[in-house]
Amino acid sequence: MREVAVVGVGLTKFGERWDTSFRNLFVEAGAKAVEDAGMSGDQIDEMFVGNMSGGRFVLQEHIGALIADHAGLTKNHIPATRVEAACASGGLAFRQAYTTVASGIQDIVIAGGVEKMTDVGGSETTDALAGAADREWEGLAGATFPGLYAMIATDYMNRYGLTREQLAMVSVKNHRNGVHNPIAQYRKEITVEDVMRSTLVADPLRLLDCSPVTDGAAAVILCPMEMARKFTDTPVKVLASSQASDTISLHDRRDFSTLDASVAAGRRAFKQASLTPKDIGMVEVHDCFTIAELCAIEDLGFCVKGEAGKLTEDGQTAIGGSIPVNTSGGLKSCGHPVGATGIKQVCEIVSQLRGEAVGRQVDAEIGMTHNVGGTGATVVCNILGV
Amino acid sequence: MSVPRYWRKQQNRYNLKGNRCETCGRYFYPPRAICPECRREGKIVDYEFSGNGTVRTFSVIRTASDDYDMQTPYGIAIIELEEGTCMTAQVICEPDELYIGMPVKRVFRKVVSEGDSGVIVYGTKFVPA
Numbered sequence: 001m002r003e004v005a006v007v008g009v010g011l012t013k014f015g016e017r018w019d020t021s022f023r024n025l026f027v028e029a030g031a032k033a034v035e036d037a038g039m040s041g042d043q044i045d046e047m048f049v050g051n052m053s054g055g056r057f058v059l060q061e062h063i064g065a066l067i068a069d070h071a072g073l074t075k076n077h078i079p080a081t082r083v084e085a086a087c088a089s090g091g092l093a094f095r096q097a098y099t100t101v102a103s104g105i106q107d108i109v110i111a112g113g114v115e116k117m118t119d120v121g122g123s124e125t126t127d128a129l130a131g132a133a134d135r136e137w138e139g140l141a142g143a144t145f146p147g148l149y150a151m152i153a154t155d156y157m158n159r160y161g162l163t164r165e166q167l168a169m170v171s172v173k174n175h176r177n178g179v180h181n182p183i184a185q186y187r188k189e190i191t192v193e194d195v196m197r198s199t200l201v202a203d204p205l206r207l208l209d210c211s212p213v214t215d216g217a218a219a220v221i222l223c224p225m226e227m228a229r230k231f232t233d234t235p236v237k238v239l240a241s242s243q244a245s246d247t248i249s250l251h252d253r254r255d256f257s258t259l260d261a262s263v264a265a266g267r268r269a270f271k272q273a274s275l276t277p278k279d280i281g282m283v284e285v286h287d288c289f290t291i292a293e294l295c296a297i298e299d300l301g302f303c304v305k306g307e308a309g310k311l312t313e314d315g316q317t318a319i320g321g322s323i324p325v326n327t328s329g330g331l332k333s334c335g336h337p338v339g340a341t342g343i344k345q346v347c348e349i350v351s352q353l354r355g356e357a358v359g360r361q362v363d364a365e366i367g368m369t370h371n372v373g374g375t376g377a378t379v380v381c382n383i384l385g386v
Numbered sequence: 387m388s389v390p391r392y393w394r395k396q397q398n399r400y401n402l403k404g405n406r407c408e409t410c411g412r413y414f415y416p417p418r419a420i421c422p423e424c425r426r427e428g429k430i431v432d433y434e435f436s437g438n439g440t441v442r443t444f445s446v447i448r449t450a451s452d453d454y455d456m457q458t459p460y461g462i463a464i465i466e467l468e469e470g471t472c473m474t475a476q477v478i479c480e481p482d483e484l485y486i487g488m489p490v491k492r493v494f495r496k497v498v499s500e501g502d503s504g505v506i507v508y509g510t511k512f513v514p515a
Contacts (some may be wrong), residue, residue, distance in 0.1 A: 127451040136395065137416040138474045140387070140497065140507070142447060142454050143462050150445035151464055158443075158486050202462075203446040203481070251464045251472040256443055 001102045003225035005235035006384065008037025009347040014216035014335035015185040022058045022116035023070045029217035029340075030071050030112055037221045037231045041072055044221075045106040047080040048096045050089035050113035051339035054082075056128035058116050067114070086132035087288060088373030089113060090218065090342025091243075091380030098241040098382075101222045108227075112219035113344070115337035125213050129338075132374040134249040146210055146289065148250050148375045150202035153291040156257040157204065160306035162294070164204060168195035169312050170290040171208050171332050177319060178329020180359030181348075185214055185335030209290040214335030218343035220350070234354045239275070239366070240383040242268035250375045259376030262299035269368070269381040270301075277301040280383070281364025282352055283323065284345035286372035287330040296370050297325060300381070324362045327352060342371035342380060353386045392507055399509035402435040402492055404471070413469040437492030438515065439465040442472060446481040453498050465490060465512055476511045489515040 010032025012025050020028070026049065034041055049067050054060040068080035083092045090113030097111035117125055130139040133148055143151075156162055172192055178184040190208060198207040221231075228235035244264035247253055254260060270276055277300060285300070287293035294308035302323050303311050311317055317325040328334045328348035331341060349367035351357045366385040372378070395416075397403050404415030408429040412421060415435055421428030444463035447454070454460075461477040461484050476497075477490055490512035497509040 123452040123455070126449070130451065135387070136391070140509075141462065141474045142450065142457070142460060142476050142498070143474050144447055144450055144454075146449070147445045147447045147462050151443040151462070154445060154486070155443040200446075200448045202448060205445075249474065251474045256464065 004101045004238045005225045005228035006220050007228050007231040008033040008221035009350045010219045011183050012217045013183050014214050016118050017215035025217040026067050026114040027071050029219040033219040033221050046109045048093040048111045049082045050093035052089050053128050085378040086373040087338045088371045088378040088380050089339040091371030095241045097222050108223045110221050113340035114217035115339040116215050117213045147202040149289040150205045162309040166309035167290045168192045170293045171195050173318050174326050174330040174332040177327050178333025181329045184329045186333050211288045211331035211336035214337040216337035216340050218340045236350045236353050236384050239385045240269040240272035243380045246377050248377045259299050261376050261379040265379040265381040266300040269383050273383045280368045281366050282362050283368040285370040327360045345369035349384045402437050405430050406433045413471045415471050415473050435467050439467040441488040442466045444484045478513050491515040
């Protein structure tokens with residue numbers, strides 16, 4: 001296995017992008033990543049695109065070829081593959097690109113993610129996202145996607161005494177971080193009271209506990225570490241990339257408040273990198289709902305089960321705390337274009353490790369990402385360092 | 387979802403028919419084609435669940451997709467059946483009556499109808515026992 005580095009990153013502005021199309025979102029992010037790496041598109045050997053539901057959101061399949069075509073990469077007929085694991089599609093694209101470079105099959109690979117969610121109405125979006133869980137045995141019964149995470153929250157609050165206010169503090173902290181992220185969908189601070197007064201979506205989760213519907217794309221370029229300095233003075237090394245699976249349905253889990261796939265992917269990543277949670281300077285976790293951030297912090301080993309609410313209340317997950325979580329603003333404030341999120345998380349770590357995260361910079365040499373598909377049926381973790 | 391997709395699982399949805407593995411004794415609802423513990427060593431046989439269970443966790447859905455919108459707010463729960471397996475279903479009661487540990491029993495109900503003239507899907511919901 002070869003050592004692998006990230007040599008370029010590119011992001012679009014996240015939000016309601018009425019002005020641009022699915023394909024052009026990706027092209028914008030991809031072009032920025034190529035420019036950031038100081039290379040030419042001709043040098044790219046292969047492409048992986050993470051996308052959850054082009055078929056539902058823009059009625060488009062065959063996304064690998066579409067993106068390669070409009071990115072101007074079909075001239076060399078490079079392999080272009082769309083990968084899908086619901087909200088972990090981006091993470092999956094990164095891991096595919098990583099294994100492709102690490103194995104020596106290709107040298108320069110672009111991994112991206114894209115989702116265009118606002119071309120359909122809210123109800124259709126809700127229905128499409130329900131496909132991230134078991135359509136036949138959860139969705140048909142009437143369980144929406146927020147409803148499933150709400151059931152995790154009910155279980156968690158009952159067992160560990162988490163307060164409703166502590167849950168709100170996750171959202172407040174992520175919005176505070178998002179103010180300083182130029183691509184974030186909501187660059188606006190909110191208060192605990194704002195969260196508590198927002199509309200109930202699925203008890204106990206309210207609107208401001210939920211990540212929004214977002215258009216956006218992200219891309220990164222990977223190459224062997226030994227080639228990285230040809231492209232950049234600040235390569236970021238991939239220390240680990242791991243993936244794990246679990247039952248598609250929440251009701252089949254051993255423990256509703258623990259995502260066993262997060263535990264497994266986290267442990268694999270730490271083992272591959274020969275590190276422990278204490279070595280991690282910052283982490284981007286999958287806060288699709290506030291409760292998900294708390295579960296993630298615990299499942300990855302940053303604190304014991306039941307303590308993440310207190311950790312958040314004490315400010316330890318804020319910038320300047322012992323383990324800054326979601327400096328990008330997370331899915332909540334930065335936005336959650338589902339297929340792009342896993343790549344965006346990597347982009348944030350790279351910006352931080354390069355010292356380019358103006359206004360939200362943390363002092364870290366090693367960062368971690370955690371990207372969840374569904375209610376935890378797929379988890380991808382990556383550890384990056386300089 | 388398409389008509390064959392409802393029809394195929396009609397007996398399972400109407401009568402809570404799942405299955406169990408005779409090799410290890412585990413029960414499955416929804417039914418599984420292969421036992422995840424025993425895999426090819428397992429022997430899967432049909433089993434109709436009693437329909438008695440307990441609420442393990444729950445939520446009240448306030449915002450749903452169009453087909454379910456008329457039903458909001460409605461209680462949704464993960465119910466542990468007395469055989470030990472868990473399933474997701476609606477619980478018919480006042481939303482503030484739901485609690486963890488609530489004993490429930492199965493009932494046959496309309497689950498959803500697709501628009502004004504589409505398929506009407508029936509299945510199993512739960513009521514307080």
